[in-house]
Amino acid sequence: MVLAKLGGRITGTIKQMKNATIIDEKTLNDCLDEITRALLQYDVSFHLVKEMQTTIKKIVNLEDLAAGHNKRSIIEQAIFCELCKMLDPGKPAFAPNKANSSIVMFVGLQGAGKTTTCTKYVYYHQKKGYKPALVCANTFKAGAFDQLKQNATKAKIPFYGSYTEFDPVKIAVDGVDRFKKENCDLIIVDTSGRHKQKASLFEEMRQVAEATGYSLILKSSKPDLVIFVMDSTIGQAAFEQAQAFKQSVAVGVVIITKMDGHAKGGGALSAVAATKSPIIFIGTGEHMDEFQVFDAKPFVCRLLGNGDWSGFVDKLQEVVPKDQQPELLEKLSHGNFILRIMYDQFQNILNMGPLKEVFSMLPGICAEMMPKGHEKESQAKIKRYMTMMDSMTNKELESSNPKVFNGSRIMRIARGSGRIVTEVMDMLDEYKRLATIWGKVKGLKMLEKGNMSSLSRNKNSQHLSKVLPAQMLKQIGSMGGLLSLMKQMGSGKDLTGMFGGRDE
Numbered sequence: 001m002v003l004a005k006l007g008g009r010i011t012g013t014i015k016q017m018k019n020a021t022i023i024d025e026k027t028l029n030d031c032l033d034e035i036t037r038a039l040l041q042y043d044v045s046f047h048l049v050k051e052m053q054t055t056i057k058k059i060v061n062l063e064d065l066a067a068g069h070n071k072r073s074i075i076e077q078a079i080f081c082e083l084c085k086m087l088d089p090g091k092p093a094f095a096p097n098k099a100n101s102s103i104v105m106f107v108g109l110q111g112a113g114k115t116t117t118c119t120k121y122v123y124y125h126q127k128k129g130y131k132p133a134l135v136c137a138n139t140f141k142a143g144a145f146d147q148l149k150q151n152a153t154k155a156k157i158p159f160y161g162s163y164t165e166f167d168p169v170k171i172a173v174d175g176v177d178r179f180k181k182e183n184c185d186l187i188i189v190d191t192s193g194r195h196k197q198k199a200s201l202f203e204e205m206r207q208v209a210e211a212t213g214y215s216l217i218l219k220s221s222k223p224d225l226v227i228f229v230m231d232s233t234i235g236q237a238a239f240e241q242a243q244a245f246k247q248s249v250a251v252g253v254v255i256i257t258k259m260d261g262h263a264k265g266g267g268a269l270s271a272v273a274a275t276k277s278p279i280i281f282i283g284t285g286e287h288m289d290e291f292q293v294f295d296a297k298p299f300v301c302r303l304l305g306n307g308d309w310s311g312f313v314d315k316l317q318e319v320v321p322k323d324q325q326p327e328l329l330e331k332l333s334h335g336n337f338i339l340r341i342m343y344d345q346f347q348n349i350l351n352m353g354p355l356k357e358v359f360s361m362l363p364g365i366c367a368e369m370m371p372k373g374h375e376k377e378s379q380a381k382i383k384r385y386m387t388m389m390d391s392m393t394n395k396e397l398e399s400s401n402p403k404v405f406n407g408s409r410i411m412r413i414a415r416g417s418g419r420i421v422t423e424v425m426d427m428l429d430e431y432k433r434l435a436t437i438w439g440k441v442k443g444l445k446m447l448e449k450g451n452m453s454s455l456s457r458n459k460n461s462q463h464l465s466k467v468l469p470a471q472m473l474k475q476i477g478s479m480g481g482l483l484s485l486m487k488q489m490g491s492g493k494d495l496t497g498m499f500g501g502r503d504e
């Protein structure tokens, strides 16, 4: 994902600031200017970036900070929190309720990915036990109904549409009523793509929104949720476009698509500010399962190279067969990140398609090693690394100390694998990089003893403890481990330990 590069730039800037001998006004300004430049280059809207800079300066008032304060950590936390704030409007997202049939309407620009995303959304909820259905109220695009029909059939989801009726309002009403009678608890209405300039299409969208909710059966005047689908390639125009939608219908949440491509992505983030609505999912490919739950804090953690454990546990449950989950977690939670673990992970990445997504949530893996669009090169690199590791002794593979690899060992490994010495050194550097990041994440477990009073986090962890298989829970470290994991993701304050830093 291109945003990973933005993360890399921000992380690099923070690192530079942390390595500065003194932290003064100039160091802070240099750091913020560089982050501003990076965000603007990645198409985040100008006024958002400016606001972020002003707020950070207000929070980090260097003059008022008494000696002894860890200024580096305070700056780092402020940057983290402001990035989260940019992505999280602080408004809870609507969750469909199985007890009452929920009607969800998808809107967005032409080609943003609405129809594809409708199916992904429905497929996701179907796996969570909902009884969903799809209604195609897109009469503008030729072939729209066929596209939805094809997607729905593939996912075994009931659908409704018409080849002969051209009034989207009528189709929406008929479809909603029909699925309501069939006791579907999540009814999705796909609408025509709008172009901001086309006022007539906006008017039509308003009418569909009113009509879907106004069916005789529902007796309400609007859909339960309007999802605005935004293409991440849209660039700086995102803010204005999103605002135009928000002014026409009550956008409740945002889904960003095509986060797998080469788009800068930052523009789409501006959609959050324009609609004051949270992003709930991101689309990461054309396939049904290339869809990830979005949560601002873990996302920013991941963007800054610190891994997304909560997303990881979720995804692991979804894609790894139950009997393989405990073994995988056992390896991942192993005390030392030995070379053999790196080898096994590389093997998993190469062998098991969906696991790629799981590993992309782990710090350091995939985002840097396997950027989308460069899969072939990345796979070749991983295979090269594995060939070199094949020439290592068991003792070397079990070691977590890179110092054991002196000159003669490196030469032996290079000769044995038919590679050159610098390539072996490259591979060992990669190992050191991953081991350092993993060390940081594991270090978070130390926070377990800290104050952890948030009721909601407790509730969430209790929920997780129920849905996770018992053996897997054991591997995470039972409730304590879970609480710890959730705590790591739960508050900016808790990230102090994660970021470390020296005291002034």
Ligand SMILES: Nc1nc2c(ncn2[C@@H]2O[C@H](COP(=O)(O)OP(=O)(O)OP(=O)(O)O)[C@@H](O)[C@H]2O)c(=O)[nH]1
Residues within 6 Å of the ligand: 108, 109, 110, 111, 112, 113, 114, 115, 116, 117, 138, 141, 144, 191, 192, 193, 194, 257, 258, 259, 260, 261, 282, 283, 284, 285, 286
């Ligand atoms: N790479 C990638 N492609 C996507 C993603 N989501 C959708 N697409 C592709 O984007 C193109 C447009 O998707 P549609 O779902 O037809 O878009 P739409 O918004 O319904 O289009 P209109 O009805 O014309 O407004 C298709 O080729 C999809 O396969 C995604 O997350 N990643």
